[in-house]
Amino acid sequence: xxxxxxxGMAGDYAMFFVYIFIVFIIWGGLAAGIFSFFGDGxxxxxxxxxxxxxxxxxCLREKDFFSGEFDIYYSCGFNSNINxxxxxxxxxxxxDEEIIFGVRDYINQCEFVGGKENINFPExxxxxxxxxxxxxxxxxxxxxxxxxxxxx
Amino acid sequence: MQxxxxxNRKGDGADIIRNNLAYMLFFLAVFVAMLFFVSxxxxxxxxxxxxxxxxxxxxxxxxxxxxxxxxxxxxxVQLARKNKVEFxxxxxxxxxxGSVAVSLSRGTGKSFRYFNNVSIENEGTELxxxxxxxxxxxxxxx
Numbered sequence: 280x281x282x283x284x285x286x287g288m289a290g291d292y293a294m295f296f297v298y299i300f301i302v303f304i305i306w307g308g309l310a311a312g313i314f315s316f317f318g319d320g321x322x323x324x325x326x327x328x329x330x331x332x333x334x335x336x337x338c339l340r341e342k343d344f345f346s347g348e349f350d351i352y353y354s355c356g357f358n359s360n361i362n363x364x365x366x367x368x369x370x371x372x373x374x375d376e377e378i379i380f381g382v383r384d385y386i387n388q389c390e391f392v393g394g395k396e397n398i399n400f401p402e403x404x405x406x407x408x409x410x411x412x413x414x415x416x417x418x419x420x421x422x423x424x425x426x427x428x429x430x431x
Numbered sequence: 432m433q434x435x436x437x438x439n440r441k442g443d444g445a446d447i448i449r450n451n452l453a454y455m456l457f458f459l460a461v462f463v464a465m466l467f468f469v470s471x472x473x474x475x476x477x478x479x480x481x482x483x484x485x486x487x488x489x490x491x492x493x494x495x496x497x498x499x500x501x502x503x504x505x506x507x508v509q510l511a512r513k514n515k516v517e518f519x520x521x522x523x524x525x526x527x528x529g530s531v532a533v534s535l536s537r538g539t540g541k542s543f544r545y546f547n548n549v550s551i552e553n554e555g556t557e558l559x560x561x562x563x564x565x566x567x568x569x570x571x572x573x
Contacts, residue, residue: 295454298454298457302457302461306461306465309465309468309469310468313469313472320477320478320481321478321481321482321485323485323489326489327488327489327492327546330489330492330493331492331546334492334546334547356547356549357547358529358544358545358546358547360528360529360544360546361546364544423543423544425481425484425542425543426542427540427541427542428534428539428540428542429538429539429540430516430520430523430532430534430537430538430539430540
């Protein structure tokens with residue numbers, strides 16, 4: 280009789296792995312559902328690049344970016360923090376002279392087709408602006424995301 | 432035979448309870464963990480911290496010196512109140528760094544930098560004049 284009981288118990292114990300498997304499936308589904316719904320965060324890079332390029336356009340219409348003493352932070356009223364996660368590229372069409380502020384490598388990353396689907400790449404906005412009879416190609420890139428902080 | 436059968440039944444009963452007790456305890460532990468996980472995600476505090484920090488930065492980037500800004504922050508204040516965050520620690524502006532930090536749960540928050548070189552003054556929250564249910568964040572751009 281004891282032997283028969285042991286065999287029966289072994290079947291019960293084997294079901295434990297099935298139970299664990301089902302629990303993991305449910306947990307995995309729940310976690311995947313929650314992260315797919317909330318996980319991406321609030322993407323603001325493109326919107327920020329749009330605002331920045333509009334501000335650059337306003338500034339470009341008022342100031343000469345290609346004068347020797349030009350300081351974009353002072354002249355356009357930008358924070359120096361845009362140096363770290365943004366790029367402003369301006370190219371004068373008449374002589375192909377170009378000027379870049381911020382992260383210079385974004386000019387390559389903006390052109391990289393594979394970067395469009397990658398959230399780690401900057402979002403870029405391009406515009407051609409005519410000012411005082413001259414044409415300027417402007418590219419603005421933003422790769423800024425919010426940073427987690429510890430608050431009191 | 433009859434005696435053996437009744438003895439077996441008693442034995443099986445005790446074994447079933449003992450075996451199922453482990454299942455039930457495990458199920459309870461998983462269920463409680465699930466409830467905790469889902470309830471902590473239901474508020475979605477991290478998303479709203481991110482959202483408010485970026486939207487406030489967007490408004491600052493659009494604004495000019497001399498503007499007075501009013502933003503509806505009712506939901507943020509309700510979440511912060513639920514999580515026992517002190518009122519004056521929900522929105523913190525850092526004029527030196529040019530950033531706004533939003534904290535809707537104790538100990539954590541999200542910070543975002545604006546590119547407009549302005550300073551934020553006289554920040555505070557107050558009830559809307561039109562609707563007392565609406566809480567507004569008010570600040571001046573200098």
